[in-house]
Amino acid sequence: xLTMNVTNQKRDGNEMIEIQNVxxxxxxxxxxxxxxxxxxxxxxxxxIVGLLGENGAGKTTLLxxxxxxxxxxxxxxxxxxxxxxxxxxxxxxxxxxxxxGETGLYNRMTARENLEYFAALxxxxxxxxKVRIDELTKMFGMRDFLDRKVDGFSxxxxxxxxxxxxxxxxxxxxxxxxPTTGLDITASNVFRQLVQELKTQGKTIIFSSxxxxxxxxxxxxxxxxxxxxxxxxxxxxxxYEEENSRDLNYIFMSxxxxxxxxxxx
Amino acid sequence: xxxxxxxKEMIDSFRDKRTLLLTVLLPILMMSALTFFYESLISDGExxxxxxxVEEDISAEQETILGTLDKVELLRAENPExxxxxxxxxxxxxxxxxxxxxxxxxEAGNVELIGDTFSQKSSNLIYLxxxxxxxxxxxxxxxxxxxxxxxxxxTQAVAVEQRETNxxxxxxxxxxxxxxxxxxIAIGVGAAPSAADIFAGExxxxxxxxxxxxxxxxxTLLMAxxxxxxxxxxxxxxxxxxxxxxxxxxxxxxxxxxISFGDNMVAIIGMGALVTLVYSFFVGxxxxxxxxxxxTVKEAQSYSTPIxxxxxxxxxxxxxxxxxxxxxxxxxxxFVNIFAILTELLFGVVxxxxxxxxxxxxxxxxIIIFIISRILFSKDKWxxx
Numbered sequence: 001x002l003t004m005n006v007t008n009q010k011r012d013g014n015e016m017i018e019i020q021n022v023x024x025x026x027x028x029x030x031x032x033x034x035x036x037x038x039x040x041x042x043x044x045x046x047x048i049v050g051l052l053g054e055n056g057a058g059k060t061t062l063l064x065x066x067x068x069x070x071x072x073x074x075x076x077x078x079x080x081x082x083x084x085x086x087x088x089x090x091x092x093x094x095x096x097x098x099x100x101g102e103t104g105l106y107n108r109m110t111a112r113e114n115l116e117y118f119a120a121l122x123x124x125x126x127x128x129x130k131v132r133i134d135e136l137t138k139m140f141g142m143r144d145f146l147d148r149k150v151d152g153f154s155x156x157x158x159x160x161x162x163x164x165x166x167x168x169x170x171x172x173x174x175x176x177x178x179p180t181t182g183l184d185i186t187a188s189n190v191f192r193q194l195v196q197e198l199k200t201q202g203k204t205i206i207f208s209s210x211x212x213x214x215x216x217x218x219x220x221x222x223x224x225x226x227x228x229x230x231x232x233x234x235x236x237x238x239x240y241e242e243e244n245s246r247d248l249n250y251i252f253m254s255x256x257x258x259x260x261x262x263x264x265x
Numbered sequence: 266x267x268x269x270x271x272x273k274e275m276i277d278s279f280r281d282k283r284t285l286l287l288t289v290l291l292p293i294l295m296m297s298a299l300t301f302f303y304e305s306l307i308s309d310g311e312x313x314x315x316x317x318x319v320e321e322d323i324s325a326e327q328e329t330i331l332g333t334l335d336k337v338e339l340l341r342a343e344n345p346e347x348x349x350x351x352x353x354x355x356x357x358x359x360x361x362x363x364x365x366x367x368x369x370x371x372e373a374g375n376v377e378l379i380g381d382t383f384s385q386k387s388s389n390l391i392y393l394x395x396x397x398x399x400x401x402x403x404x405x406x407x408x409x410x411x412x413x414x415x416x417x418x419x420t421q422a423v424a425v426e427q428r429e430t431n432x433x434x435x436x437x438x439x440x441x442x443x444x445x446x447x448x449x450i451a452i453g454v455g456a457a458p459s460a461a462d463i464f465a466g467e468x469x470x471x472x473x474x475x476x477x478x479x480x481x482x483x484x485t486l487l488m489a490x491x492x493x494x495x496x497x498x499x500x501x502x503x504x505x506x507x508x509x510x511x512x513x514x515x516x517x518x519x520x521x522x523x524i525s526f527g528d529n530m531v532a533i534i535g536m537g538a539l540v541t542l543v544y545s546f547f548v549g550x551x552x553x554x555x556x557x558x559x560x561t562v563k564e565a566q567s568y569s570t571p572i573x574x575x576x577x578x579x580x581x582x583x584x585x586x587x588x589x590x591x592x593x594x595x596x597x598x599x600f601v602n603i604f605a606i607l608t609e610l611l612f613g614v615v616x617x618x619x620x621x622x623x624x625x626x627x628x629x630x631x632i633i634i635f636i637i638s639r640i641l642f643s644k645d646k647w648x649x650x
């Protein structure tokens with residue numbers, strides 16, 4: 001188990017997301033499931049972090065906890081100085097989220113209506129909304145379908161719209177949970193180009209993925225989770241050097257076999 | 266912010282063609298059918314003509330007994346009972362061979378009346394023929410008494426004078442059942458699809474997470490969605506009532522004749538609208554909680570089905586009661602009070618105490634349900650699948 005007492009770590013003032021000894025347990029009538037077990041790591045401003053793990057490893061729970069949608073059972077998550085439990089609204093203003101292949105769009109509304117609605121929810125003025133929609137339309141090439149109902153959109157169009165919806169308020173932090181799941185090659189490439197674009201804008205991004213090539217291409221930091229425990233967090237290049245390999249798939253599998261402390265799990 | 270979310274939810278609710286069909290068209294069709302059914306129930310037998318099978322060799326005296334029935338046509342048949350069994354007539358009558366002679370001789374003439382009380386038409390015809398036979402019997406008895414030098418009035422031991430305190434058209438009772446029933450079903454059936462879509466649908470489509478990621482207070486979200494469900498209920502209730510009112514005014518005779526609000530018309534319509542509004546909000550709150558608990562639209566609809574049944578159940582409880590028999594409990598009990606208060610109003614009674622009790626009881630329920638909904642809406646388990 002890889003845990004670090006973040007509060008005791010040397011701080012450089014550039015911390016964007018601080019995950020401090022976070023545990024999340026889901027309690028059913030008879031069953032208690034520990035989805036996250038004392039997870040700690042820090043993401044700095046401008047970093048693109050790839051969150052790797054098998055299905056059920058705890059990636060989505062971690063992202064939902066960072067997004068203030070879930071309350072940690074133990075520990076604390078601080079985003080840009082704000083506690084996710086105490087000041088969720090301050091975090092929501094600064095964060096855009098896109099979960100697991102779901103677009104979060106209203107099918108009976110047009111693309112523009114969807115964007116205008118979410119802009120209003122993020123308290124953007126009419127003028128700010130117009131400017132932002134123009135920017136995103138240009139950025140994602142959405143002019144042709146901006147005034148069409150989302151219901152008839154292709155997967156690629158939906159994905160562009162979903163990202164535009166998630167970042168309508170121009171957030172500093174963006175969370176993507178398996179954003180290319182179910183997308184074809186073209187739509188996946190669209191997403192990757194968009195992340196590259198967001199990277200150049202200095203956004204802090206965490207995205208979970210099963211696709212190692214995607215993580216290798218887009219991320220500068222890697223976090224690996226296995227059975228709710230963090231088994232690695234660090235720079236991608238440092239990981240390659242440490243493992244003496246650039247095959248992320250191989251590294252991930254060998255990490256799973258060795259576990260956090262070098263012992264087989 | 267509340268208005269922005271409310272506006273979007275309303276637009277979204279009425280844009281869905283399937284929801285629109287279920288929300289608007291279905292209640293209107295159901296209620297129209299119910300209106301015409303009640304109208305036909307009231308007028309049943311009034312303009313109806315019947316055919317009665319009699320024996321081919323029926324005597325002139327016997328024919329005279331039945332001849333006074335202007336709605337009844339006689340069909341001479343070799344076997345009247347068979348004619349009835351074959352469905353050619355609604356009832357059959359067979360006079361005993363020596364009927365006329367026995368009556369003449371001062372004895373009882375036997376008559377066999379054949380019919381089926383499960384059939385409304387057959388029942389009506391038997392009732393008419395029995396009445397005629399009873400009248401004939403009275404005449405014969407009077408004649409026999411006179412022949413024996415006895416005053417026929419001696420047979421009347423008790424003179425009953427029935428005085429009706431209710432001056433309303435008797436069909437108002439039907440309307441008193443019909444209107445609350447129409448309202449309950451229309452509001453319930455109309456608001457249910459929107460309610461299911463607004464919470465459970467958002468969870469199913471995962472738009473709820475996107476919504477919860479915005480810095481909008483959950484209470485604001487809940488209130489906007491609740492107002493949407495209730496507004497849909499109010500709109501459907503008003504549309505359905507308007508359609509039914511038009512149908513009653515232009516396409517019915519008996520139901521139309523039963524409506525007479527007199528001097529209290531403004532107060533009755535105003536109070537009726539007010540309790541309908543509050544009732545829609547009460548039903549909206551119940552439907553909201555089923556949608557919050559449901560993980561999918563289908564699940565939410567399953568939970569709302571028992572509510573629909575509970576909505577119409579009180580009709581059976583109060584259908585046999587007169588307005589003077591209503592107690593305080595009828596106006597305090599949720600579900601029952603809407604039927605009780607609308608019945609009172611339709612009978613022209615405007616009792617502000619009862620109206621206050623009905624509205625107060627519904628408001629208390631709404632507040633309790635809203636608090637429970639708010640608690641549920643703050644829990645991860647109920648907000649996300």
